[in-house]
Amino acid sequence: MNRFLLRAAACFVLLALSASAQTQKPAAAPDPALDKKQEAVALIEKQQAPLIQMSDEIWGYAETALREARSAKTMSDYAEQQGFKVERGVAGMPTAFVASYGEGRPIIGILGEYDALPGISQKAQPGKEPLVAGAPGHGCGHNLLGTASMGAAVAIKEMIAVGKLKGTIRYYGTPAEEAVGGKVYMVRAGLFKDVDIVLAWHPSTKMNVDTAGGQAIVDTIVEFRGKASHAAFDPWNGRSAVDGLEALTHGLNMMREHIVPTARIHYVIVKGGDVPNVVPEYAKLWLWLRDIKRERVDEMLARAQRMTEGAGLMAGVEAKLTVQAGDYERLVNMTGERLLYSNMTWLGPITFTEEEQAFAKQIQTNTGVPTKGLLGQLQPFDPNPPSEGGSTDVGDVSWTVPTLHFSVTTAAEGAPWHGWPVVATSGMSIGHKGMMYASKVLAATAVDLFEKPEVRQAIKKEFAEQTKGFVYKPFIPDGPPPVPKD
Numbered sequence: 001m002n003r004f005l006l007r008a009a010a011c012f013v014l015l016a017l018s019a020s021a022q023t024q025k026p027a028a029a030p031d032p033a034l035d036k037k038q039e040a041v042a043l044i045e046k047q048q049a050p051l052i053q054m055s056d057e058i059w060g061y062a063e064t065a066l067r068e069a070r071s072a073k074t075m076s077d078y079a080e081q082q083g084f085k086v087e088r089g090v091a092g093m094p095t096a097f098v099a100s101y102g103e104g105r106p107i108i109g110i111l112g113e114y115d116a117l118p119g120i121s122q123k124a125q126p127g128k129e130p131l132v133a134g135a136p137g138h139g140c141g142h143n144l145l146g147t148a149s150m151g152a153a154v155a156i157k158e159m160i161a162v163g164k165l166k167g168t169i170r171y172y173g174t175p176a177e178e179a180v181g182g183k184v185y186m187v188r189a190g191l192f193k194d195v196d197i198v199l200a201w202h203p204s205t206k207m208n209v210d211t212a213g214g215q216a217i218v219d220t221i222v223e224f225r226g227k228a229s230h231a232a233f234d235p236w237n238g239r240s241a242v243d244g245l246e247a248l249t250h251g252l253n254m255m256r257e258h259i260v261p262t263a264r265i266h267y268v269i270v271k272g273g274d275v276p277n278v279v280p281e282y283a284k285l286w287l288w289l290r291d292i293k294r295e296r297v298d299e300m301l302a303r304a305q306r307m308t309e310g311a312g313l314m315a316g317v318e319a320k321l322t323v324q325a326g327d328y329e330r331l332v333n334m335t336g337e338r339l340l341y342s343n344m345t346w347l348g349p350i351t352f353t354e355e356e357q358a359f360a361k362q363i364q365t366n367t368g369v370p371t372k373g374l375l376g377q378l379q380p381f382d383p384n385p386p387s388e389g390g391s392t393d394v395g396d397v398s399w400t401v402p403t404l405h406f407s408v409t410t411a412a413e414g415a416p417w418h419g420w421p422v423v424a425t426s427g428m429s430i431g432h433k434g435m436m437y438a439s440k441v442l443a444a445t446a447v448d449l450f451e452k453p454e455v456r457q458a459i460k461k462e463f464a465e466q467t468k469g470f471v472y473k474p475f476i477p478d479g480p481p482p483v484p485k486d
């Protein structure tokens with residue numbers, strides 16, 4: 001055998017070895033936390049009746065941002081009955097609370113939301129019909145969100161109580177996700193300072209771990225103040241606030257061409273004068289700017305601020321832009337997302353019944369989208385996901401403490417979100433199934449985090465690298481949260 005042949009033979013052996021290594025993957029090491037995860041899942045199942053009851057109760061209350069008094073009471077009372085230490089009215093919001101159990105480290109947090117959206121009341125049926133005309137509805141499924149998170153916190157608490165897990169579990173009752181951004185005030189109040197890792201989920205039309213971070217957002221109000229006069233008799237004495245508003249929206253619409261495709265600009269005219277024969281003295285625009293990176297939102301905001309000044313000058317009126325809220329994009333922790341993915345894979349898909357699929361298809365028919373029914377299968381792990389529209393105040397938490405986030409099917413694929421179809425499925429068995437599943441993912445992942453210090457370390461290391469040199473600057477103005485007085 002000459003040297004060439006010898007090398008070729010060695011090469012062949014190596015190739016064969018690597019091929020066999022690929023075909024015969026070594027069996028994964030048994031999960032040392034498996035028994036405890038199974039126990040946590042059983043503790044969720046044991047709570048099924050009270051959890052469904054709690055979720056339906058909150059679905060019925062359908063309270064909007066910072067008005068979630070009954071929803072917050074239902075949840076915090078439940079936590080207290082289960083032995084949690086509950087602190088109500090945190091961060092200046094009567095409907096915010098923190099429920100803790102256990103002592104020492106690790107401290108694992110679970111986020112819960114429970115606010116509804118105005119004007120989309122709906123019965124739990126596949127055709128559009130309000131429960132109470134004009135009233136709010138759970139068009140984002142936050143009744144399921146808050147309840148699933150509570151179920152997981154209680155399961156972990158039971159295991160700490162009997163000494164099977166060591167550390168502290170903390171449930172964050174976070175109000176006003178849909179407006180205001182309750183979590184931003186809770187972050188600013190330092191409520192997440194000492195937490196090791198936070199878990200969160202969101203109702204969806206799909207099952208996946210959230211490797212896309214959504215969008216950062218700034219929520220602003222622009223006001224114009226001019227001078228009223230008769231629009232025909234002495235218009236030269238007037239200066240129109242609406243002229244200023246129109247100059248600004250014209251500028252914003254021209255800016256659309258000169259921003260990156262991931263950015264979004266949207267506004268509504270809150271006040272645009274009263275009658276045509278009075279030169280409008282006052283005009284008000286509600287303007288949101290978004291992008292997948294906070295820095296780019298800051299840049300757009302600076303441009304909008306200069307445009308506001310320019311629009312005021314053009315119209316000869318006073319112009320003022322005020323930032324009233326905003327969120328960071330969600331910082332994705334891939335190590336954490338992989339952990340969530342392993343637990344969702346372990347739990348398997350959600351099986352929906354024929355009746356549930358028919359219910360979803362009826363909604364899809366009624367909203368004119370393909371009748372695909374419900375997606376109970378887990379989507380593949382995507383380390384490079386396309387950018388995604390939408391913002392959440394979970395973003396601000398995720399830049400403060402490593403935050404793991406996933407989505408679970410609770411609604412019909414393709415049907416409009418923040419609308420009646422989501423309210424409908426959030427109040428019946430489709431939503432309940434997604435909620436129970438999410439609760440199990442949260443609990444199983446929490447068990448991993450309590451039991452596996454090396455996994456905690458890896459998640460925290462990734463977070464530390466991502467946030468090196470980062471200084472947190474919330475968008476919210478100084479002062480207390482805007483709690484409604486009525």
Ligand SMILES: [Zn+2]
Pocket residue numbers: 140141142177202
């Ligand atoms: Zn939501």
